[in-house]
Amino acid sequence: MGLLRTLLIGRSSGLRSRICQRLRGAKAPPASPDRGTSGTPGENAGWGARPPAAEPALGLSPEAPKDVTPPSGYEVVLHKDALPAGRVVEIIIGGTAIAVANVAGTFYACTNTCPHAGGPLGEGSLQGSLLTCPYHGWIYDLIDGSCKTNPDIVLTMYDVVVEKDAVCVRI
Ligand code: FES
Incomplete structure (x- = not known):
């Protein structure tokens, strides 16, 4: 049952679960300390900071700068x-x-949906530029979007610029 639930609505602290909880008006659950998300952004950290078009920040601090004008299209x-x-x-x-990653100070953004079976890449683990999907372990290189597990797959990547203190993504 636990596996079926995970496949259908994701992990209890995952994005889909948090969306459901927010829709129900419930408070997001605290991050599980064994997953390295105790109050700081990171693997499986969840919500992003909030620019006008993004979802509300839950746990990412500091919040996205509101006084930055992103480049056109970002x-x-x-x-x-x-x-x-x-x-x-x-x-x-x-x-x-989307999934946004910090690789040694350089930010990368890609689709949050794993091309294999829809796993939430933003809940994956990052080693260097290699992002591992939390569902079945497919590995993607965020430098070029290549898939190390299946060379026929290329991850959808988004352009990223840092404007002042703001990480900006072109969707
Ligand atoms: S869904 Fe990502 S590896 Fe299977």
């Missing part, structure tokens, strides 16, 4: 200091779920 997704190096987070922006 949206502010989070404060550059809200996501430490080596961490990845899910963010919904303009109705699209």
